[in-house]
Amino acid sequence: MHYAPPKIINIYQDVTDEEFFNIVFSEEDRLDLVYVREAKKRQDRTVPYFCSILAKEENYTWNDKRFWGVVHAVYILGILSDERAIHALITAGKFADTYANEWILDALPECYLRLGRKSVPELMHHITKCKAMSSPAIASAALGLWNIWYAYPDTKKKIESFLLSIIKSPDTSLEIRTNLIADFAKIGRKDLKPLLDGFYERGETDLNIFMRDDIERLFAGEDKPTLSHYDLDEFYKPEEIAGRQQIWAEEQEKLRHEAVDEYILQNYKTIGKQENCPCGSGKQFEDCHLIWAEQQLQRLKEKGKVITDAMMQEIPVVAERLYENELRRFLARKKKTRLFSELKAKVMELTHAPIDDFISGSFVTYFEPIFAKIGFDGAKDYKIFMKSFMEYFNALSRQRYTPTF
DSSP, X not given: OOOOOOOOOOTTTTSOHHHHHHHHHHSTTOOOHHHHHHHHHTHHHHHHHHHHHHTOGGGGXXXXXXXXXXXXXXXXXXXXXXXXXXXXXXXXXXXXXXXXXXXXXHHHHHHHHHHOGGGHHHHHHHHHHHTTSOOHHHHHHHHHHHHHHHHOGGGHHHHHHHHHHHHHOTTSXXXXXXXXXXXXXXXXXXXXXXXXXXXXXXXXXXXXXXXHHHHHHHHHSOOOOOOOOOOTTGGGSHHHHHHHHHHHHHHHHHHHHHHHHHHHHHTTTTSOTTSBOTTSSSSBGGGTTHHHXXXXXXXXXXHHHHHHHHHHHHHHHHHHHHHHHHHHHHXXXXXXXXXXXXXXXXHHHHHTSOHHHHHHSOHHHHHHHHHHHHXXXXXXXXXXXXXXXXXXXXXXXXXXXXXOO
């Protein structure tokens, strides 16, 4: 017997354009492939309308479920792969950045890829214009370029040359530069290693993103470009929709329980033992959530201490990386970057020295041989250096539980 697949009914075919397009604001994340297919049929009208949706900032706010409208506009424009959408998608990235809409930010690199080679000039213009900012939207644009770089080999030279110029630009944010350095290490551009090492030497990277050792490991690993793919069509399949609805329902139930738990913990001392438990079980508080509340409060107290201890350990590590870069930049201005390794070795030596060495010797005298090589331009120059140097020394000292100054 021949199997005939069920006929898909297009419930949108007789709907006016205005009604059809506005459905993206009312169906939340329940739109299906039937809607996407109809959007393709109306592509000449769909593209400009969805572009206009993405141009309005009020559509991105989380005040109600209307924000799903811009999500669908981005996804469907990506599926349609229409070059007219590039400006609207870049705008969507800016607003998604402002309102922390990860649904959009995660999908944009794939959207840029689907628009193909012709999106490259606009992405380059966008990155050039905003390279001084550290933003997920710029990261999405860069990922879009790497996607295109991989899919269209004829674009490789142009894209690499452009991204390298962004690394070299003095206006580029440390975050963007550091991530791009890592990207070039991942594709095995070992010929660039001396150049890229120089940015670390001069303190022109963000050490809290990638340390120099991290870049070394990337160079030594398998050549693997930074790519970001997102199955836009999958989002509209029935099983995906059903899965999301189940997740939303579970999260709502979890939030309800958490709200009750939070109320009990906040009002623990004022709820009478013989009163009905706020959870709605019908039992008295002492027979229901009383013991749980006592144990939970104790766990939270202990957990808070653990978190505080972890933060106290992390703070000096972050400070060390911050002030290392400041010192490297100071030395780079004097063309004395090689002195940083001497400074660090001397700091490490002193922070591991016996406590009597701190008492018997002069701190500044201890470093004087290296300070003399720097060549300070007056008292103000020396003061600027010492402020960064003392912060760096204290950050290393705190990690080793030795006295700080």
